[in-house]
Amino acid sequence: MSQALAVAPAPYRPVPLPGFRERPVSEMRAGAEAFLAAMRTRRTVRDFAARPVPRDIIETCLQVAGLAPSGANHQPWHFAVIGSPAIKRRIRVAAEEEERAFYAGKAGAEWLAALAPLGTDSDKPFLETAPWLIAIFGERRSRSADGVLRKNYYVPESVAIATGFLIAALHHAGLATLTHTPAPMGFLNEICGRPEGDKPYILLVTGYPAADATVPEHALAKKPLAEIATFL
Numbered sequence: 426m427s428q429a430l431a432v433a434p435a436p437y438r439p440v441p442l443p444g445f446r447e448r449p450v451s452e453m454r455a456g457a458e459a460f461l462a463a464m465r466t467r468r469t470v471r472d473f474a475a476r477p478v479p480r481d482i483i484e485t486c487l488q489v490a491g492l493a494p495s496g497a498n499h500q501p502w503h504f505a506v507i508g509s510p511a512i513k514r515r516i517r518v519a520a521e522e523e524e525r526a527f528y529a530g531k532a533g534a535e536w537l538a539a540l541a542p543l544g545t546d547s548d549k550p551f552l553e554t555a556p557w558l559i560a561i562f563g564e565r566r567s568r569s570a571d572g573v574l575r576k577n578y579y580v581p582e583s584v585a586i587a588t589g590f591l592i593a594a595l596h597h598a599g600l601a602t603l604t605h606t607p608a609p610m611g612f613l614n615e616i617c618g619r620p621e622g623d624k625p626y627i628l629l630v631t632g633y634p635a636a637d638a639t640v641p642e643h644a645l646a647k648k649p650l651a652e653i654a655t656f657l
Contacts, residue, residue, distance in 0.1 A: 463597065468645075470601035471545075472638035473555035473630065480508070482598055483557055483631070490591035496579030501567055502587050505560040505617035510553070512616060516560075517552035519612040520605070520628070524549060527608065542643035551603060555632040560613045561588055562623040584626050595631050601638070603630040 448456070487504055495501060507513055524547035528537065552558060563580040577583075588604075595602050610625040619625075 464593065467592075467596045468601070468640045469603050470634045470638055470640065471551055471603055472635040473551045473601065473603075474633040474635045475554050476556065476633050478556045478600060478632055482600075483559075483595075486591055486594035486598055487559075489594035490587045493583070493587035493590045495583035495587070496577065499567065499569060499575060499577045500583070500587075501564045501577035501580045502584050503562040503564055503567075503619065503623060504591075505562065505613070505619065507558040507560065507617070508556060513553050513558055515616050516558060516613070516628070517549055519616065520552060520607040521547055521549055523607040523609065523612075543641045549605070551630050552605070552628075554635075555603075555630045557631050559591070559629040559631065560617050560619075560625055561591075561627045561629060562613075562617075562619055562625050565622050565624070580624075581626070588627055588629070591629065600631050601634040604628075605630055 483506060487506070490502070490504065491500065493500075507516065528547045532540075561584060563584040564577055565580060566574060566576055568574050592602050592604070605628040606626075607628070610628070613619070613625040613628065614621060614623060
């Protein structure tokens with residue numbers, strides 16, 4: 426029997442809800458609208474400045490990501506944060522090798538046509554220019570706070586939620602981001618020293634946008650509420 430299956434379940438111990446404060450509806454509405462206005466300024470950026478960003482800011486944003494809900498509260502994520510120019514160079518070389526195959530036809534005509542309005546190609550200089558890269562891994566098994574090795578549940582969903590928290594936190598801190606997903610991404614396990622059981626999901630690029638940064642007009646079009654939500 427595996428160690429994970431042999432572990433006795435932890436007892437259920439309810440505690441009072443910490444930190445919640447009910448606010449007047451007017452304050453709730455104002456807060457929601459202010460957050461919407463702030464997030465409307467978030468854009469995926471491919472032109473980054475080489476200006477350094479203090480590590481403690483990244484650490485604080487990662488703590489926000491670590492607060493995300495997860496399957497059985499196992500928190501099945503790991504963030505490998507890369508600031509070393511030499512390691513960033515290795516990642517760029519490996520990523521661009523995969524991207525050249527992707528754009529040479531591996532992706533298929535329909536996918537490449539969908540990407541055409543975004544102006545992307547196999548050249549990824551931002552992987553070296555930006556001060557920080559964050560390789561986001563999902564852990565199929567990991568140790569809990571008590572040190573016990575356990576199987577994790579809803580790993581993709583949990584990692585996706587944590588990534589959303591992280592992107593919002595970085596934007597709130599005043600940084601630009603790019604979600605880069607070369608496929609396959611197995612090279613990140615070796616470069617970042619992660620075990621084979623970890624799955625790399627996203628390479629999140631973050632830093633200041635370049636002074637002359639641009640975004641594709643196509644990316645500004647967002648679906649209205651009526652197309653993304655149904656109230657029943």
